[in-house]
Every structure is written in structure tokens, then in C-alpha cells.
Amino acid sequence: GRLVESGGGSVQAGGSLSRRLSCAVEGDLPSQYCLAWFRKTPTSDHDDVAAIDNDGKETYADSVKGRFTISKDNAGNTYLQMNDLKPDDTATYHCAVEVAFGGLGSGGRCRYFLDAKGSGTRVTVSS
Numbered sequence: 545g546r547l548v549e550s551g552g553g554s555v556q557a558g559g560s561l562s563r564r565l566s567c568a569v570e571g572d573l574p575s576q577y578c579l580a581w582f583r584k585t586p587t588s589d590h591d592d593v594a595a596i597d598n599d600g601k602e603t604y605a606d607s608v609k610g611r612f613t614i615s616k617d618n619a620g621n622t623y624l625q626m627n628d629l630k631p632d633d634t635a636t637y638h639c640a641v642e643v644a645f646g647g648l649g650s651g652g653r654c655r656y657f658l659d660a661k662g663s664g665t666r667v668t669v670s671s
Contacts, residue, residue: 546570547639552665555629565624567639567662573598573620576646578654581614581624583635584664591635592652594624605652607632629669636664 551565565581580595594604594614602614613625622639640658647655 547641547660547662549637549639549662549665552637552667554668554670557629557631557669557671559629560625560627561629561667565626565637565639565665565667567622567624569620569622569641573641574643576644577620578642578646578648578656579614579616579620579622580640580642580652580654580658581622581637582640582653583633583637583667585635593637594652595648595654596622597646597648597654601648603648603650603652608652626667629667631669631671633667634669636666638662638664 548568551563578597581593583591592605596602596614596616611628616622638661640661642654642656643659645656649655
């Protein structure tokens with residue numbers, strides 16, 4: 545299915561976005577899946593941020609623990625609440641899904657390779 549992110553924007557350091565990031569998933573998800581957020585910066589194509597599995601278990605990158613919260617709804621849409629933002633959080637945020645096995649890895653990633661990714665939403669944090 546297709547994934548479409550929304551909710552990015554600009555914010556000052558220490559603040560939160562006026563809307564949490566949202567990712568709408570088109571189509572039905574299987575019983576086992578993993579939803580994830582990762583980000584792209586000028587120096588990295590893929591920084592894991594957070595992931596959540598079909599059971600609602602979560603994992604986070606150390607850099608966002610305690611500041612970001614991933615969640616999902618019954619339709620499989622996923623959300624990322626981002627608080628206490630830092631300039632290093634400036635990036636394009638992408639959501640992604642793995643639909644073959646589900647399960648979490650560590651450090652904010654799904655255990656298995658991602659099957660589909662969205663085109664991203666930009667978050668800019670100024671100091």
C-alpha cells in the first residue's frame with residue numbers, strides 16, 4: 545500500500561510541532577507488520593527514529609528516547625509525537641512499513657527489511 549506523511553513544519557528548539565507527524569496507510573495491513581519512522585539529513589540517508597509492531601510494542605533510537613512517541617491506530621496509520629525538539633532533529637521524516645513478518649529490531653527499527661516508504665515530510669528546528 546501507499547504511505548503518505550503529513551504534519552511537518554518549522555519550530556524553535558525546545559518546542560513541539562503544532563501537529564504530530566501522521567502517516568496514512570492505504571490498503572489493509574496483514575496481521576503481522578511493523579510501522580516505522582526514519583529520517584534523512586544532509587549527512588545520512590537513513591537514521592532510524594522509532595518503530596511499532598502490530599502488538600503495539602515500541603522501539604526508539606537513543607537520540608529521541610524520552611522526547612518522541614510513536615503510536616498507531618486500528619487502521620494501521622502511524623503517528624510520531626515530537627517534543628523538546630533540537631536542531632539535530634532537522635530532517636525529512638519518512639514513514640515505512642514491513643508487512644511480511646512484523647517484529648521489532650532495536651534502536652527504533654523494524655526487525656526485517658521495509659517493504660514500502662512514504663515520500664517524507666520536512667521538519668526544521670531552529671536554534
